Amino acid sequence: xxxxxxxxxxxxxxxxxxxxxxxxxxxxxxxxxxxxxxxxxxxxxxxxxxxxxxxxxxxxxxxxxxxxxxxxxxxxxxxxxxxxxxxxxxxxxxxxxxxxxxxxxxxxxxxxxxxxxxxxxxxxxxxxxxxxxxxxxxxxxxxxxxxxxxxxxxxxxxxxxxxxxxx
Amino acid sequence: xxxxxxxxxxxxxxxxxxxxxxxxxxxxxxxxxxxxxxxxxxxxxxxxxxxxxxxxxxxxxxxxxxxxxxxxxxxxxxxxxxxxxxxxxxxxxxxxxxxxxxxxxxxxxxxxxxxxxxxxxxxxxxxxxxxxxxxxxxxxxxxxxxxxxxxxxxxxxxxxxxxxxxxxxxxxxxxxxxxxxxxxxxxxxxxxxxxxxxxxxxxxxxxxxxxxxxxxxxxxxxxxxxxxxxxxxxxxxxxxxx
Numbered sequence: 001x002x003x004x005x006x007x008x009x010x011x012x013x014x015x016x017x018x019x020x021x022x023x024x025x026x027x028x029x030x031x032x033x034x035x036x037x038x039x040x041x042x043x044x045x046x047x048x049x050x051x052x053x054x055x056x057x058x059x060x061x062x063x064x065x066x067x068x069x070x071x072x073x074x075x076x077x078x079x080x081x082x083x084x085x086x087x088x089x090x091x092x093x094x095x096x097x098x099x100x101x102x103x104x105x106x107x108x109x110x111x112x113x114x115x116x117x118x119x120x121x122x123x124x125x126x127x128x129x130x131x132x133x134x135x136x137x138x139x140x141x142x143x144x145x146x147x148x149x150x151x152x153x154x155x156x157x158x159x160x161x162x163x164x165x166x167x
Numbered sequence: 168x169x170x171x172x173x174x175x176x177x178x179x180x181x182x183x184x185x186x187x188x189x190x191x192x193x194x195x196x197x198x199x200x201x202x203x204x205x206x207x208x209x210x211x212x213x214x215x216x217x218x219x220x221x222x223x224x225x226x227x228x229x230x231x232x233x234x235x236x237x238x239x240x241x242x243x244x245x246x247x248x249x250x251x252x253x254x255x256x257x258x259x260x261x262x263x264x265x266x267x268x269x270x271x272x273x274x275x276x277x278x279x280x281x282x283x284x285x286x287x288x289x290x291x292x293x294x295x296x297x298x299x300x301x302x303x304x305x306x307x308x309x310x311x312x313x314x315x316x317x318x319x320x321x322x323x324x325x326x327x328x329x330x331x332x333x334x335x336x337x338x339x340x341x342x343x344x345x346x347x348x349x350x351x352x353x354x355x356x357x358x359x360x361x362x363x364x365x366x367x368x369x370x371x372x373x374x375x376x377x378x379x380x381x382x383x384x385x386x387x388x389x390x391x392x393x394x395x396x397x398x399x400x401x402x403x404x405x406x407x408x409x
Contacts, residue, residue, distance in 0.1 A: 025208070032270075033209035036260035037216040039398075042333055043263045061171045068178045075185075076201035078261060079268050079296060079304060082193070083185025090178040094171075124265050130190060133265065133312055141264045143333070 012166045016062050019165055023050055024070040032077070044147040045120045047074055051089055052096040052112050052119075053155045057162035060097030067093030080127040088126070092119040101159070109156055116148045199299035202270075206302040209258040210272050217400070246286055247366050250405045253277035255303065257399045264332045267310035268296065271402055276300045278406040282364050284356075286403045289393035290370030291315075291356060295404065305402065308337060308371060308392050316357030317371050322347040325357060328371060328390055336375055336389040346386050350374050354390055362408045 027050035035044050051070050055063025071089025075082045096115050099108040127133065188194075246252055255271030262268075273279060275298045283295040285305045293307040294315075306313050309330040317328050319341065326341035341348060352374045358367025370393055377388035 028205070029208050029212045032205075032259035032261065033212035034216045036257070036262070036269075037213045037220050039220040041262065043261050043266075059171075061174060064171070064175050064178055068182070071182075072185075073201070073205075076198050077205050077259075077270075079266065079306075081186055082189035082197075083182045083187075086185060087179060087182035090175065090182060094175045124263070128265060130186065144263055 016058055016166055019162070020054055020058075020062065020066045021069070023054065024066060024073065026050075028070075028073055028077075040147075042143040042147060044151050045116060045144065046151050048089070048092060048119050048123075049116050049148060049151040049155050051093050052116050052152060053159055054162060055093040055096035056099050056101060056108065056112060056156075057159045058097075058166055060094045063093030063097040064090045065093070067091070080123070081130045084126045084130065085123060088119050088123045092116070109153060112156065113149045113152045116152050117145050120144060120148055195297070198297065202274075202297075202299040202302045206258060206270070206272055206299075209270065210256070213256070213258045245288070245290060245370075246403055246405060247368065249409050250366065251278060251407045251409055253279055253404045253406050254401060255279075255404065256401055258302070260399075262333050265311055267307040267313075267330060267333060269293075269305050269307065269399060269402075271303055271305060271404075272301065273404065274298045274301045274303045277404075279303045279404050280363055280406065284365040284369060284405045286369070286405065287394050287399055290372070291365065292392070292394060292399065292402065294365060303404070309333070309335070315365070315371060317354045318357055319346065319348045319374065320353045320355060322352075324348060326385075328354065336391055337372060339374060339377075339388045339390040341386040341388075344385055348374055348377055348386070348388070350376060363406070366405065366408070 024047060027046040031044055031046035047070050051063065051067040054066050067089035068086050071085030071087065074085040078085070092115055096112060099111045101108060253273050255273030257269045258272045259270035260268070279295055279298050281295050281298060284291055285293045285295060291308065293305040293313065295303050296306040297304045307330070308315060308328065309332065311330050311332050313330040315328050317326050318324065319326065324341050324343055324346035326339055328337040328339050331338055339354070354371045354373060356365050356367055356369040356371055358365050358369070372390045372392045375389045375391045377386060
C-alpha cells in the first residue's frame with residue numbers, strides 16, 4: 001500500500017485525461033473493429049490491457065478513473081450488464097497502480113499480465129452470474145489468456161513514454 | 168492515499184449502482200446513443216483494415232470462387248421469398264468462450280428489429296439482439312446463449328441447436344429418441360409464422376456427429392454452422408414478411 005518512490009501520481013491532470021481518453025478509444029477501436037477485420041478469431045482484451053499499462057504509468061488514482069470510464073464504454077457498446085465492466089475496470093486500474101515499477105523496462109510485466117487476465121475472467125464470470133448464462137468450456141479461454149499476455153507485453157514499453165507525459 | 172481509497176470506493180459504489188439499475192430497468196436509449204457514437208469509428212477502422220483480412224484469407228484459401236461473388240447478391244439469393252431485407256457490414260465483433268456477437272452497420276432506421284433472422288452465404292448465422300438507429304448487434308448461432316429450433320432433413324425430425332462458443336461445433340438435441348438422422352444431414356430452421364421472427368426452412372448447418380447410444384429423452388449430437396464466424400463480412404437481415 002506504500003507509495004512507490006519515483007512515481008508521479010498524476011501531476012498533470014488535463015494531460016492525463018486527454019491522453020488517457022484517446023488511448024482508451026484507440027484501444028477500443030482496435031479491440032472491436034481492427035483485430036476482427038484482419039481475421040483475429042477471438043476478442044483480444046486491448047482495452048483492459050491499456051487500462052493496466054496507463055495505471056502502471058500514472059498511478060492508482062488515474063488508473064481507477066480511466067478504468068471506470070473504459071469499462072463503461074465496453075458496457076454501453078457490449079451485450080453484458082451495464083456496470084460490470086466499469087467495476088472490473090476501476091478495480092484493475094487501482095490494482096495495477098500498485099505494481100512496482102523498476103528501472104528495468106519489463107519489471108512488473110508478469111503482474112500486469114496476471115491482473116489483465118484476472119480482470120477479463122472476472123468480467124466474464126460476473127456477467128454469466130448476473131444474467132444466468134451458461135459458462136462453457138472452450139479453447140477460447142486459453143486463446144484469451146494468451147491474447148491478454150501478448151497485448152499487455154506489446155503495450156508495456158509505452159509505459160516510460162506515458163510517464164514522461166505527466167511530468 | 169486516503170483520497171485515492173475514497174475515489175476507488177466511490178467508483179465501486181457507482182458501478183454497483185449501475186449494475187443494480189441495469190438489472191432492474193435496462194435503458195436501451197443509453198446503449199443506443201453510445202452505439203451511434205462508436206459505429207462510425209468502427210466502420211472506418213473496418214473499411215481500412217478489412218483488405219488486410221481479405222488478403223490473409225485469400226492466401227489461406229487460394230482461389231475460392233465463392234468468395235469472389237458479390238456478397239450481398241449471393242446471400243439475397245438464399246433469402247426466402249416475400250421478405251423485406253436490409254444489408255449490413257460487420258463492423259465489430261466480440262467472440263470469446265462465452266460470447267459470439269457481431270455488430271453490423273445497419274439498424275432500426277433500415278427496419279431492423281430484435282429477433283430478425285440474419286443470413287450469410289449458405290444460410291442463417293444468427294438473430295438480431297439489440298438495435299440502435301444506425302447499428303445492430305447479432306447474436307450468432309455459435310453464441311452459448313443461442314438456442315434455435317431446427318428440423319433434420321430429410322426425416323423432418325425436430326430438435327434444437329445450441330451454441331458452444333468460439334471454435335466449437337453446435338450442440339444438437341433431437342426430441343425423438345428414435346429420430347432418424349445421419350452425419351451430413353442438413354438442418355433447417357423450425358421457424359415461426361410471425362412477421363419479424365425467423366422463418367421456417369432456412370439452412371442452419373449440417374449434422375456432423377450423433378451419439379450411437381440414444382438416451383430415453385432424445386438423441387444428441389453435433390452440428391456445423393453454415394459458415395465460420397471469423398470470415399463474416401456482408402450480412403442480410405430479414406426485416407419483415409411482406
